[in-house]
Amino acid sequence: MDWRNLPPLSALRAFAAFADTRNVVAAGEALGVSHAAISQQLRALESYLDVALLDRTGRNLALTLAGERLAEALLNGFAGMIDVVDEITGRQELRPVHVSVTPTFAASWLMPRLSKFRALHPVVDITIDPSAKVVDMAADGIDIAIRYGVGPWAGVETEMLLQSPMVVVAAPSLVGDAQITNLNDLARFPWLEELGTSEATNWHRRFGVPRAELGMVQVPGNLMLDGARDGQGVVVTVRDFVARDIAAGRLRELHVEDKAGAGYHIVTRPGVQRAWVKAFAAWLRREAREDAKARINQAQS
Secondary structure: OOHHHOOOHHHHHHHHHHHHHOOHHHHHHHHOOOHHHHHHHHHHHHHHHOOOOEEOOOOOOEEOHHHHHHHHHHHHHHHHHHHHHHHHHOOHHHOOEEEEEOHHHHHHHHHHHHHHHHHHOOOOOEEEEEOOOOOOHHHHOOOEEEEEEOOOOOOOEEEEEEEOOEEEEEOHHHHOOOOOOOHHHHHHOOEEEEOOOOOOHHHHHHHOOOOOOOOEEEEOHHHHHHHHHOOOOEEEEEHHHHHHHHHHOOOEEEEEEOOOOOEEEEEEOOOOOOHHHHHHHHHHHHHHHHHHHHHHHHHHO
């Protein structure tokens, strides 16, 4: 490795901070310097490499293709270095457990149960990131992600947490008792869809959405099921989240996709996990097992 080819570390740090925040002011705040110092370092890095890393033609700075490639390498590299420094100095255990979940999972499953974990581990700080975006766990500093699919996925470790099919549901006040023989029968009703990449995204890609005569409304995931219960639209969601609504007659199950192996997975980075990350993952497993037992007992009663 020829270390002489590397640009100054200060310039690389400034560029990585900008790539992470996409804003010179925010990058300066992250590094504790002025935005002018960030701008100076960015220009110095481009001059050193003799490569355009930033597109300055618009109102806001944007990364060029070369800039995106360098940003990806730096963010992954710096994230790894920060983790190692935190680990060998003991600071890693003090960091909050950073959990990435989709808004629907957060609202329907995780948040109603989180007080149980807090009671068991009151000193553990937790950061819940309810985003539909598929994250880069290393670059974004995510300890645990919970994602729906079949799995496994490359570069991460996965295990099934909650297995449940996708269903299409709607309130009786919207669809009445009409016989639904195929998805095209639902074209005359409005649809609700979660913003961003969500549990239902792949379903929509496989089956398509009937061209709704009354349109498609995109809403945050925590509002989608409330809208469905109020009769505002047809939705695609995970059956476990609406099982009680279906049983109580608040929602009708109009279609079910029984895809083997589909469900929510605990996703972590490879390697040894921090103690509190392992504790959170173990708690997730216990909650899922208790849910499964409760469903079996309910079915037998």
